[in-house]
Amino acid sequence: MGLRRARIAAALWGGFLFLLTSWPNPPSITAGGFPLDKLTHFLLYAVEAFLLSRAIAWPGRRALTGWRVVAVIGTMALWGALDEVHQEWIPGRGMDSADFAADVAGATVGAVLAAGMSKKDEPKVSAEG
Numbered sequence: 317m318g319l320r321r322a323r324i325a326a327a328l329w330g331g332f333l334f335l336l337t338s339w340p341n342p343p344s345i346t347a348g349g350f351p352l353d354k355l356t357h358f359l360l361y362a363v364e365a366f367l368l369s370r371a372i373a374w375p376g377r378r379a380l381t382g383w384r385v386v387a388v389i390g391t392m393a394l395w396g397a398l399d400e401v402h403q404e405w406i407p408g409r410g411m412d413s414a415d416f417a418a419d420v421a422g423a424t425v426g427a428v429l430a431a432g433m434s435k436k437d438e439p440k441v442s443a444e445g
Contacts, residue, residue, distance in 0.1 A: 319371070319373065322367065322370040322371040322373070323371040325367045325370075325371070326364065326367035326368045326370070326371040327371075329363060329364050329367050330364060330368075333360055333361075333364060333399075334399075336360070337399050337402065337403055337406070337409070338402075338406060339406075340406050340407040340408050340409070341407055341408030341409075342408065342409070351414075353415070354414060354415065354418040355418075357415050357418035357419050357422060358418045358419075358421055358422035358425075359422060360419075360422065361392055361396065361418070361419040361420070361421075361422035361423045361426065362422035362423065362425045362426035362429075363426060364392065364395075364423070364426065365388050365389070365392045365422065365423035365424070365425075365426030365427045365430070366426035366427070366429055366430045367426075368388050368391065368392070368427075369384060369385070369388045369426065369427050369430035369431065369434075370430055370434075372384060372387075372388070373430075373434055381431045381434060382431075384427075384431065385427045385428060385430075385431045388423065388426075388427040388430075389420070389423050389424050389427050392419065392420065392423030392426075392427070393419070393420045393423065395419075396415075396416050396419030396420055396423070397416060399419070400412065400413075400415060400416050
């Protein structure tokens with residue numbers, strides 16, 4: 317994925333996340349005890365972390381991959397915390413620490429997955445030249 321397209325995708329998905337969390341009185345879905353809302357948080361933040369990680373990738377800078385993962389997880393944790401506070405003012409919504417935990421868990425998986433894929437995408441350098 318080109319860097320420009322990755323940045324556009326991350327921005328669009330981020331906007332989509334903001335719109336979703338700004339939706340007043342969302343419908344409630346009964347899943348028979350399964351925490352469907354937590355799974356949804358996990359998946360939405362995993363996608364954003366993946367896209368964000370690809371958007372700030374620096375080809376050829378393999379040594380910075382670990383720091384990029386940490387930066388993306390930290391950014392998404394801050395985003396998740398601010399999002400939970402933001403939801404306190406939306407009718408029918410409220411802050412939930414379990415939602416925040418699902419956000420951070422999803423962001424961690426998304427960032428690590430993106431890092432693993434970026435390592436696979438980079439050309440291998442052999443001793444033979």
